[in-house]
Amino acid sequence: MNNVVLIGRLTRDPELRYIPNTGTPVSTFSLAVDKPLSREKKQEMEAKGQPTADFINIVVWGKQAENCANYLAKGRLTAVQGRIQSRTYDAKDGTRRYVTEVVAERVQFLEWGDDSSSNFNSSSDSDFPGIDGFEPVDDDNIPF
Template structure:
């Protein structure tokens, strides 16, 4: 069996870092991933995917990336259920990240750059889908 997800996108807000009762770090954030098509108004469509990161990688995410950061996620899809306060069963689908790669670095002004195998690519705030 194979359960592997690879995504590249931008964070919609800063990661939220929490700790379990046993002291294990867990960070959550939502990743905006553009689709290859546009909607009827000519705007780019995006999917907003919940991401969960554990342990030291969770702390690194909370410390080094934030809203608008470009990241690559390598992980697995997880579906879980829980009972809400109203007694209704809720289903959650999320990606549990096994590896998070920070693809950009913050520089002065409104642009961010990433190094991709020796070449420099520039992004502006217009590239962020939110």
């Protein structure tokens, strides 16, 4: 079984290309996924300048690739479901390069808008304009 699910933030804007001859769109980006560390261990690693996240290369094909390029941006929280793929290629200098990446079958945009306050967890008075009976809920009053 080859299945992976990741949630993280984009480290750069997606790069969109089209395959010559077929015109198939392909988008690539990198996802920073936090390592499961205790608060103390995370602070210790940060103090030493060590990374507290893994940086995973993602490849998306087809219409979904165009959507990623159009709607995702650096820093956005994103979920990816897909499979791990390993491949090799010969670089221009003649050396053999090895690449491991996730080929995304599904990409879920977890944040929208120009800043991180515009995600699904935020609410404002304009969330339900013109609909009677709906009001924003104060998260502090929810018992769970």
